[in-house]
Amino acid sequence: MEKILYLAHVDPNGALPKVALEALNGALQTAKGMPGSTLVIGLIGENIQAAADSLAACGASKIFGVSGKDFGMARYATDVKAAEAIAKAAAATIIIAPATSRFARALPGAAFRLKAAIDTHVSGMTVTGGALQVQRWYYRQRMVATLSRTARPWILVVDSGVFPVWQGTKGSAKVEAVALTLTDKEKRTQVTGVQAPSADAQTIRPDAAVLFVAGAGWTKKQADGQTHVKDAEQLILGFLKNAKASLGSSKSLVDQGSEGEQVLSFMSHLNQVGQTGSTPRHPKGFSTCCHGEEPHVVGWRFINERRAVNIDANCGWAQGKADVLYVADAFAVVAKVNELLAKG
Amino acid sequence: MSVAFNIVVCGSLVPDPLQTLEPIQGATGPALKNEMMLPSVLDPWAGHSLYEAADLAKKTPGSKVYLLSLGPKAKLQQLMMTIAQKVPFELVCVDGSASGFLDSGEVAAALAGAIEKIPGLDKTKLLVFGGCSSASRDAGTTMQMIAERLGVTDVFLGVDELKVQPDGSFKILERIEGGQYQVSACAGAPAVLGWATGNLPEPPNNPQVGMANMRAIMPALQKAQAAALKTDAIKFASVELPKQQRQTRIVKDMPVEEIAKEVVAWIRG
Ligand SMILES: Cc1cc2nc3c(=O)[nH]c(=O)nc-3n(C[C@H](O)[C@H](O)[C@H](O)COP(=O)(O)OP(=O)(O)OC[C@H]3O[C@@H](n4cnc5c(N)ncnc54)[C@H](O)[C@@H]3O)c2cc1C
Numbered sequence: 001m002e003k004i005l006y007l008a009h010v011d012p013n014g015a016l017p018k019v020a021l022e023a024l025n026g027a028l029q030t031a032k033g034m035p036g037s038t039l040v041i042g043l044i045g046e047n048i049q050a051a052a053d054s055l056a057a058c059g060a061s062k063i064f065g066v067s068g069k070d071f072g073m074a075r076y077a078t079d080v081k082a083a084e085a086i087a088k089a090a091a092a093t094i095i096i097a098p099a100t101s102r103f104a105r106a107l108p109g110a111a112f113r114l115k116a117a118i119d120t121h122v123s124g125m126t127v128t129g130g131a132l133q134v135q136r137w138y139y140r141q142r143m144v145a146t147l148s149r150t151a152r153p154w155i156l157v158v159d160s161g162v163f164p165v166w167q168g169t170k171g172s173a174k175v176e177a178v179a180l181t182l183t184d185k186e187k188r189t190q191v192t193g194v195q196a197p198s199a200d201a202q203t204i205r206p207d208a209a210v211l212f213v214a215g216a217g218w219t220k221k222q223a224d225g226q227t228h229v230k231d232a233e234q235l236i237l238g239f240l241k242n243a244k245a246s247l248g249s250s251k252s253l254v255d256q257g258s259e260g261e262q263v264l265s266f267m268s269h270l271n272q273v274g275q276t277g278s279t280p281r282h283p284k285g286f287s288t289c290c291h292g293e294e295p296h297v298v299g300w301r302f303i304n305e306r307r308a309v310n311i312d313a314n315c316g317w318a319q320g321k322a323d324v325l326y327v328a329d330a331f332a333v334v335a336k337v338n339e340l341l342a343k344g
Numbered sequence: 345m346s347v348a349f350n351i352v353v354c355g356s357l358v359p360d361p362l363q364t365l366e367p368i369q370g371a372t373g374p375a376l377k378n379e380m381m382l383p384s385v386l387d388p389w390a391g392h393s394l395y396e397a398a399d400l401a402k403k404t405p406g407s408k409v410y411l412l413s414l415g416p417k418a419k420l421q422q423l424m425m426t427i428a429q430k431v432p433f434e435l436v437c438v439d440g441s442a443s444g445f446l447d448s449g450e451v452a453a454a455l456a457g458a459i460e461k462i463p464g465l466d467k468t469k470l471l472v473f474g475g476c477s478s479a480s481r482d483a484g485t486t487m488q489m490i491a492e493r494l495g496v497t498d499v500f501l502g503v504d505e506l507k508v509q510p511d512g513s514f515k516i517l518e519r520i521e522g523g524q525y526q527v528s529a530c531a532g533a534p535a536v537l538g539w540a541t542g543n544l545p546e547p548p549n550n551p552q553v554g555m556a557n558m559r560a561i562m563p564a565l566q567k568a569q570a571a572a573l574k575t576d577a578i579k580f581a582s583v584e585l586p587k588q589q590r591q592t593r594i595v596k597d598m599p600v601e602e603i604a605k606e607v608v609a610w611i612r613g
Contacts, residue, residue, distance in 0.1 A: 017521075074526060076488075076499040101520040105501040108448070108485035112492040117449070117577060120483045133581060138444045139359070140479050143367050145374065145445075146581040188531040189498050195517065195525040204523030210611055243611055255545070269504065269541045270523045275361045275479060276388040276541060284611065295361040306590070307610065309603075313594060320589040326603045327596045336604035341611070 002037040002132075004030060005092035006060065007083060009102055010045030012072065016054065018165060018207075023098035024058060025163040026125055026156075030096065033127030037094075040064065042086035044079065046072030048175060056171025064089050065175040070182055073191035078182060079106035084113045085178045093152040094132065096125075099159045107155055116153035123159055140275050141301035160206075161281035161302060201266040203240060203247035210245040211282040211303055212236070213273060215290025216252035217310070217330065219262055228331065229262045235334045236264065242341035246282065248273040248299075250290045273299035288330040292316025309333050347512045348406030349533060350465050351397040353433070354455050354474035354490065355390025356415040356442045357423050359383070361479065367583040372575040374445045374583040384419055384442075386427050389475025393539035395547060396506070397473050398431030404508065407469075409433040410462060414454050415442035417568050424561050429554035430547045435564040436462060440571035444480030447577040452489030454571040459494060467494070469533050476502045476519075476538035484538065491536035498535040500528065504542055 006027035008020040016024075031039040040062040043051055048065045055063070066082035083106060087095055097103050099120065111118035123144070124135035133148045134156060196202065218232040240247055249271040257263045273280065275295035285303035290296065292308060293316050300306060300321070308317035309330040317325045326333065359365060359382045366377040376382065386394070394411060401407035410433060413420050417439045424435065438458050459465070459472065472491065477484035484501060491499045502519035509515060512532045517525040519540050595603065 074520070075528070076491075077497040080488075080497075101502060101518070101526070104484055105488070105499065105518075108483075108488035109492050109499065111485070112449070112452075112489045117447070118483075118485055120485055138367075138481065138583065139365055139376075140361070140482055142365050143583055143585050145583040148579050148581065149577060150579070151577060185497055190529050191526060192529050193527045194520070195527055197523055202523065206522060268523075269543075270519065272541070276392075286607070286611070293362075298361075301586070305610070307607065313596060318592050318594055320592055322592050323590050324593045324595060324606075326598065326607075327594065328598070328600060328603055332600045333603050333607070336600050337607050337611075340604055340608045 002034050003091055003093045004037055004039045005042050005087060005090045005095045006039060007042040007086060007095055007097040008051070009079070009100065010043065010048055010051045014045065014047050014050045016051050017098065017100055019098040019100060019160040021165045022160060022163040023096055023158040024055070024166040026158050027096040028059065028166070029163070030094070030125055030127060030132060034130065034132065040090050042090060043175070044071050044082045044086070052173040052175045053170050055168070056173040057168040058166065063173050063175050064178050066178050066180060070187070074102035074105070075189050075191055076105055076109060077186035077189065080109040080113065081180055081182070081186065083107060083110035085180055087114050087153060089178050093154070095153055095155040097155065097157050099157045103157060107157055111155050114153050116155050117149045117151040118155040118157070119147070120157040121159050122156045123162055125156065125158070137301070141279055141298045203266055204270060205244070205246040206280065208244055208246040209283050210243050211248050211280055211285040212239055212243065212245040213248040213250065213285060213287040213290050214253060214264070214267070215250040215288065216256070217289025218264065219253065219256060222331065227262060229264065231331065233264050233266070235331065235338065237266065238338040239334055242338055245286070246280065247271050248280065250274070250296050251276065275299070287317060287322065288334060292321050297321050347508060347532070348404050348469060349400065349471050350408055350410070350469045351401060351471045351473055352410045352412050352459055352462070353390065353394045353397045354412050354472065354487070355387050355394060356413045357384035357419055358387045358442070358479040360385050366585065373578070374580050375443060379443070380416065380419070384423060386423060387475055387478050387480070389477060389539055389541070391546070392542045392544070393473040393475055393537070394433070395431060395544045396539060396542045398433070398547070399544055400506065400508070410436050412436045412438070412455060412458055414438040414440050414451060414571060416440070417565055421565050424558070426549070428557035428561055429549040429551060432553055432557060435557070435561045437564050437568035438571045439568040440573050442480065444478065444482070445578070445580070446481070446573055446575065448481060448483050448485040449489060449577065450573045452486045452493060454573060455486070456490045456493035459490070467534055470496070471533055472496070472536040474538055476540050487536050487538040494534070496534045496536050498530050500535065501538040502540045503537045504540050506537060
């Protein structure tokens with residue numbers, strides 16, 4: 001009989017992050033697929049009552065909580081302690097949690113303390129013959145495995161975009177507080193703030209419908225023997241604005257900064273997609289001036305529809321990596337696309 | 345205040361990302377076809393952390409960098425031919441599989457055990473670096489488990505910057521959602537940091553550094569102990585390559601105007 005704990009933390013504003021509401025659906029689905037199992041909730045944060053109320057109708061039998069000022073910040077030592085305490089209070093055998101940066105940091109430590117197994121980047125969960133199996137990718141999205149474990153507790157950290165967002169009516173929930181005393185050692189780190197990029201450099205938009213990828217071609221010499229970096233900047237920013245797109249980059253383009261070449265002012269390593277970059281999830285991806293080499297394209301695993309513009313008809317995108325490859329000058333194409341998008 | 349660190353960088357080898365990988369069923373679970381023959385590179389994020397470690401050691405005299413690698417000895421030896429030329433470090437080698445299909449708990453136990461055995465390591469000055477995630481298992485869980493085994497409670501993941509303040513404390517930037525950084529102040533060592541790309545370019549090869557490193561690397565490889573790694577924690581039902589290969593429509597000689605119309609219709613569609 002599995003005791004399933006759905007574990008989440010709240011945002012600084014007291015709400016649950018979107019990926020947490022997605023993971024809740026995963027937990028509910030798992031509980032439903034395992035007759036005899038029970039589902040409880042665990043919440044961590046400075047103030048968790050509003051989040052608990054928002055989940056009142058989800059069908060869980062109990063809500064455990066660790067709250068207070070010390071748990072408002074995403075700090076490893078206190079998050080590990082909170083997760084461990086809740087899992088113990090719930091006597092959980094399966095713990096399902098969202099892949100936020102906060103939990104990605106803390107839950108592996110909690111797994112160690114609970115003598116639990118842990119799988120992260122879970123991209124699917126199914127119950128077959130009463131047994132839970134999960135999917136996750138190996139070698140940076142290059143192969144997918146279906147696996148199970150007999151060890152309990154088993155922590156599953158579920159990626160975003162795997163389950164739909166849970167929706168339900170608000171109610172009034174009773175939270176069973178799990179009390180914790182912190183040591184000075186656990187407070188050696190203080191989170192002092194969040195550094196957001198300046199408004200015009202805020203190019204990473206995880207919820208955008210389109211990912212626009214810029215490659216190193218934007219800063220290379222063009223047919224006239226010159227580089228056109230300022231034009232490239234204008235065109236890319238124009239596209240992001242008109243299409244409300246998120247900006248991704250190849251490694252070559254972002255590396256130019258540290259190698260002292262001309263760079264796009266709003267581009268940083270955070271934009272990099274691929275083997276050593278991110279693996280964002282967007283319904284559509286539009287690649288420009290990027291060759292489409294394998295270490296880049298592994299980062300497109302969760303981009304459904306893909307189109308590319310490249311002057312080279314033999315670039316990587318032509319090898320079954322994009323749905324459509326336009327063999328054309330991206331400067332001209334993006335200028336025209338921007339014009340049409342701006343017209344509305 | 346003068347600070348010096350003992351920086352242990354955990355990083356092993358992964359298949360060169362340009363290689364085609366194919367999963368097979370091995371004797372003890374999934375494996376890669378021709379795994380021992382595949383050219384390998386230093387796990388990229390761990391590599392960035394090695395360059396950051398070397399830079400920090402240079403700025404804080406008296407510091408020392410160790411590179412701790414769990415991998416097949418023979419392949420590590422090959423890898424060292426290039427990595428040793430990058431930055432000064434002392435190699436600590438644990439002989440064993442570098443497979444992504446191993447459970448991170450096993451790997452963390454082997455690595456933490458090896459850290460405990462480093463002669464003369466001052467734990468009050470200890471910084472354990474590594475990648476925020478490997479290019480093999482890609483789990484992002486090993487560093488935290490090492491921290492737990494060593495009793496270190498200050499752990500950071502997705503780090504792009506570590507600045508040592510005049511009082512010896514740290515200012516740390518970690519990647520969080522939406523292209524933002526979480527800024528933390530930490531009282532100082534000991535700490536465990538899983539790095540993202542950091543801010544440094546890959547150092548050029550320096551044959552002198554290579555020669556100095558190599559003198560200690562060969563003995564380290566020779567005395568590498570075999571790790572006892574269990575492989576029964578995970579039951580793999582299948583490991584497959586993604587089936588989807590797209591039928592790319594290659595559009596040549598279409599006027600820019602037409603392409604733009606198609607793209608806009610697709611974006612809006
Ligand atoms: C360990 C390792 C990790 C790596 N990790 C990553 C990673 O995470 N992400 C990543 O992206 N790469 C990664 N790479 C690098 C990868 O192999 C490629 O080198 C990189 O993706 C190439 O970037 P690019 O396509 O922008 O540049 P280039 O290869 O220089 O390609 C530029 C492209 O622009 C096109 N072009 C030029 N002008 C125009 C124009 N006017 N219109 C249209 N097209 C034009 C050219 O035809 C060319 O195809 C990694 C490599 C290694 C070894």
